[in-house]
Amino acid sequence: MVASQAPAFLQIKDVVKDFSGVKAVNHVSIDIAKGEIFALLGSSGCGKTTLLRMLAGFSSPTSGKIILNGQDLEGLPPYLRPINMMFQSYALFPHLSVEENIAFGLKRDGMPKDQIAERVEKMLKLVQLGKYAKRKPHQLSGGQQQRVALARSLAKRPQLLLLDEPLGALDKKLREETQIELVNIIEQVGVTVVMVTHDQEEAMTMASRIAIMSEGNILQIGAPSEIYETPANRFVADFIGNVNLMDGTLIDDNPDHVIVECADCKHYVGHGITGTEGMAVSVAVRPEKIHVTREKPDGEYNHVRGTIKDMVYFGSHTVYHIQLGSGLVFKISESNVSRHRDDPLTWGDEVWASWTPLSQVVLTQ
Amino acid sequence: MSPQAVLTQLRNSKLLSGRSAVIGVPYVWLLVFFLLPFLIVLKISVSEMETVHFKDLLTYKDGLLQLTLKFSNYEFIAEDPLYFKVYLASLKYAAATTLFCLLIGYPFSYFMARAKPSIQPALLMMVMLPFWTSFLLRVYAWKGLLGENGWVANLLEWLHVDHLLLALGVIPALGKFMNSPFSLVLGMTYTYLPFMILPLYANLAKMDLRLLEAAADLGATPWTAFWKVTVPLSKAGIIAGSMLVFIPCVGEFVIPELLGGPETLMIGRVLWDEFFSNNDWPMASSVAVVMILLIIVPLAIFNKYQAEAQEARS
Numbered sequence: 292m293v294a295s296q297a298p299a300f301l302q303i304k305d306v307v308k309d310f311s312g313v314k315a316v317n318h319v320s321i322d323i324a325k326g327e328i329f330a331l332l333g334s335s336g337c338g339k340t341t342l343l344r345m346l347a348g349f350s351s352p353t354s355g356k357i358i359l360n361g362q363d364l365e366g367l368p369p370y371l372r373p374i375n376m377m378f379q380s381y382a383l384f385p386h387l388s389v390e391e392n393i394a395f396g397l398k399r400d401g402m403p404k405d406q407i408a409e410r411v412e413k414m415l416k417l418v419q420l421g422k423y424a425k426r427k428p429h430q431l432s433g434g435q436q437q438r439v440a441l442a443r444s445l446a447k448r449p450q451l452l453l454l455d456e457p458l459g460a461l462d463k464k465l466r467e468e469t470q471i472e473l474v475n476i477i478e479q480v481g482v483t484v485v486m487v488t489h490d491q492e493e494a495m496t497m498a499s500r501i502a503i504m505s506e507g508n509i510l511q512i513g514a515p516s517e518i519y520e521t522p523a524n525r526f527v528a529d530f531i532g533n534v535n536l537m538d539g540t541l542i543d544d545n546p547d548h549v550i551v552e553c554a555d556c557k558h559y560v561g562h563g564i565t566g567t568e569g570m571a572v573s574v575a576v577r578p579e580k581i582h583v584t585r586e587k588p589d590g591e592y593n594h595v596r597g598t599i600k601d602m603v604y605f606g607s608h609t610v611y612h613i614q615l616g617s618g619l620v621f622k623i624s625e626s627n628v629s630r631h632r633d634d635p636l637t638w639g640d641e642v643w644a645s646w647t648p649l650s651q652v653v654l655t656q
Numbered sequence: 657m658s659p660q661a662v663l664t665q666l667r668n669s670k671l672l673s674g675r676s677a678v679i680g681v682p683y684v685w686l687l688v689f690f691l692l693p694f695l696i697v698l699k700i701s702v703s704e705m706e707t708v709h710f711k712d713l714l715t716y717k718d719g720l721l722q723l724t725l726k727f728s729n730y731e732f733i734a735e736d737p738l739y740f741k742v743y744l745a746s747l748k749y750a751a752a753t754t755l756f757c758l759l760i761g762y763p764f765s766y767f768m769a770r771a772k773p774s775i776q777p778a779l780l781m782m783v784m785l786p787f788w789t790s791f792l793l794r795v796y797a798w799k800g801l802l803g804e805n806g807w808v809a810n811l812l813e814w815l816h817v818d819h820l821l822l823a824l825g826v827i828p829a830l831g832k833f834m835n836s837p838f839s840l841v842l843g844m845t846y847t848y849l850p851f852m853i854l855p856l857y858a859n860l861a862k863m864d865l866r867l868l869e870a871a872a873d874l875g876a877t878p879w880t881a882f883w884k885v886t887v888p889l890s891k892a893g894i895i896a897g898s899m900l901v902f903i904p905c906v907g908e909f910v911i912p913e914l915l916g917g918p919e920t921l922m923i924g925r926v927l928w929d930e931f932f933s934n935n936d937w938p939m940a941s942s943v944a945v946v947m948i949l950l951i952i953v954p955l956a957i958f959n960k961y962q963a964e965a966q967e968a969r970s
C-alpha cells in the first residue's frame with residue numbers, strides 16, 4: 292500500500308478496550324475518509340457498540356488514539372465533541388416535542404432563536420416530518436421516531452455522525468425502504484458517517500466501505516463488493532452471504548493458476564495465490580456462481596456430482612441443496628431467467644454442479 | 657326472561673366481569689373509607705347541636721317536611737380572622753416543610769438511584785429504618801436535641817446559625833431553638849422526609865440513562881442535562897412526594913404540640929380544641945371540611961398531572 296498523502300479524516304489508531312480482562316475491542320485501526328459512509332459489521336457482542344461509544348466519548352479507550360480532523364479526542368467529553376450519534380433506541384426526550392427535540396442541541400450551542408427555528412424547520416423538511424413538529428415522541432410511529440432521531444443528530448451539522456443499528460427497531464419492509472432514504476439524506480447533508488449494524492444487507496446497501504468485526508478484532512475492511520467477492524478468510528466468507536466452503540490441499544501452485552484437490556472435486560482456480568504446494572486451504576464458491584445440469588460437464592475440474600436433497604423456489608431464483616458424495620451439502624442458486632426450464636429438476640435427481648475457474652476464492656486462513 | 661337467561665346476561669355484563677371487579681375495589685375503598693365519612697362530617701358540620709346530640713337535618717311535623725342546614729359555623733370561620741390566620745399558618749408551615757423535604761430529598765434520592773445497584777437496597781433500608789421506632793419518640797427526642805444544652809442546639813450555636821435564624825424571625829431569641837417555627841418545620845421535615853424520598857427514588861431509578869447520554873451527545877454539560885432532562889422527567893415523582901408531605905402536614909397535630917410554640921398554632925390544634933375542649937362537634941366538623949377542601953385543590957392538580965404523565969408514557 293502507498294503511504295497516504297494526507298492523514299485520514301477520522302483515524303482510529305490501535306484502539307483497545309479492556310473490560311476487566313476481556314478485550315471487547317482488540318487493537319483496532321481504521322482510517323475513514325471525509326464524506327464516507329463506513330459500516331462496522333459483526334455478530335452480536337463483537338464490540339461494535341463499544342467502539343462507537345468510544346468515538347462518541349461515552350467511554351475512553353484503554354489504549355490507542357482517536358483522531359478526528361487532526362484533533363486528538365482523548366479526554367474530550369461527549370458534549371465538547373463535534374460528533375453526534377443516533378441511538379439504537381433513538382433516546383428521544385419524551386417530555387419534549389419533536390421540534391424541541393431537534394432544537395435541543397442547537398440551544399446548547401447558544402444559537403439565536405430565529406436561527407434555531409429556521410434550522411429546525413429545515414431538518415423537519417429534510418426528514419418529511421413538518422406536520423408532526425408539535426407532537427410528542429410517543430405520538431409517533433417507530434419509523435417517524437427514527438426520522439426525528441436522525442434529524443436531531445444532524446441538526447448540529449456534526450463533523451461525524453454515528454449510527455448505532457439505525458434501523459434496528461423497524462420491521463423488514465420498512466427497513467429496506469428507509470435504508471435508501473437514509474443514504475439520500477446523509478448524502479444531501481454530506482456528513483461523514485460511521486454506522487454499526489449486524490444486518491449485512493443493510494451494510495451492503497448503505498455503506499461505501501465495511502469493516503467485518505469478530506470478537507473485538509477487525510477481520511477485513513473493504514468495499515461491499517470486495518468483501519463479498521474476495522473475502523480475506525473463512526470467517527468473512529461465511530459471514531457475508533451464502534457460501535460453499537470446501538477444504539482441500541494445494542497440489543499445483545502456478546503464478547496464473549492453482550489447483551486444489553478436495554474430497555468431491557479438483558478445483559482449477561484461474562488466479563495465483565501466495566501459498567506453498569501441499570498446504571491445507573479452503574475453496575469458497577458462492578451459490579449464484581454455480582450452474583446445475585443433468586449432463587456431466589466437460590473437463591476434469593470444477594464440477595461435483597450429487598443428488599437434489601432440497602429445492603426452494605423464490606420466484607426470481609431457485610435454491611437447490613445438493614448432497615455430495617463426501618456428505619457435504621452444496622448450495623446452488625439459479626436465477627429463473629425463463630419461465631420454464633426445459634427439463635425441470637426435482638427432488639432426488641442426480642445432477643452435476645459446475646462453475647468457471649474465476650468464480651472461486653482460495654482461502655489460506 | 658327465564659331466571660337462567662337473566663343469570664347468563666348478568667354474568668356476561670361488564671358489571672360482574674373480573675375486570676370491573678378489580679377496577680371497582682379502589683372505588684369501593686374510597687367510597688367506604690373516604691366519601692362516606694366525609695359526608696358524615698359534612699352532615700355534622702351543618703347540624704344544630706342540642707345538649708347531647710345533634711338535631712336531625714330532616715324533620716317531619718304537622719305535615720311539614722323540613723330540612724334544616726345550619727351554615728353559621730362556616731360563616732363564623734369566614735368572619736373570624738383567627739381561623740383565616742391559622743389556615744394560612746398551616747399552609748405556610750406545610751409548604752415550608754415540603755420545600756425543605758424536596759431540597760434535601762431530591763439530591764438524596766438522586767444519588768441513591770444512581771448508586772451501585774448492589775447497595776441500593778441497603779440505602780433504601782436506611783431511609784425506612786427510622787420507622788422502626790415510634791414516631792412519637794423520635795419527635796420527642798428533638799426536644800432534647802434542640803433544648804437547652806442539647807447537642808444539636810449547641811452545634812447550631814457554635815456555628816452561629818442562630819444569628820441567621822433570628823434574623824429570619826424563626827426563633828424567639830439567640831440560643832433558643834425550641835417551640836419556634838424553626839423547631840416545628842425541622843421536626844416535620846425530619847418526620848416526612850422518607851415520604852418525599854421514596855416516590856422520588858422510584859421515579860429516578862427507572863429513568864432511562866441513555867437520555868442523559870443523548871443530552872451529552874447533543875452538547876449538554878452534566879449540569880444542563882440535569883436541569884433540562886432529569887428534573888423535567890422526574891416531575892411526577894416531585895409532585896407525588898410533595899403531596900405525600902404537604903397533605904398530612906397541613907393537618908399535623910402531634911409535631912406542633914411537641915415542637916411548636918405559641919405562634920405556631922396550626923389547624924390540627926384548633927380542631928382538637930373544638931372537638932375536645934369546646935365539645936362543639938358541628939364547629940369542629942366545619943373546620944375539618946374547610947381543611948379538606950384546602951387540600952383537595954392541590955390534590956386535583958396532582959391528579960391532572962398524573963393523568964397527563966400516564967398518557968405520555970403509554
Ligand SMILES: Nc1ncnc2c1ncn2[C@@H]1O[C@H](COP(=O)(O)OP(=O)(O)OP(=O)(O)O)[C@@H](O)[C@H]1O
Nearest residue numbers: 310311315333334335336337338339340341342489
Ligand atoms: N460495560 C461493560 N462492562 C463489561 N463488559 C462489557 C461492557 N460493555 C460491553 N461489554 C462486553 O463487550 C463485548 C462487546 O459488546 P458490544 O456491546 O460492543 O457488542 P455489539 O457488537 O454492539 O453487540 P450487539 O450487536 O449485540 O449490539 C460483549 O462481550 C459485552 O459483554
Ligand SMILES: [Mg+2]
Nearest residue numbers: 339340341487
Ligand atoms: Mg450493540
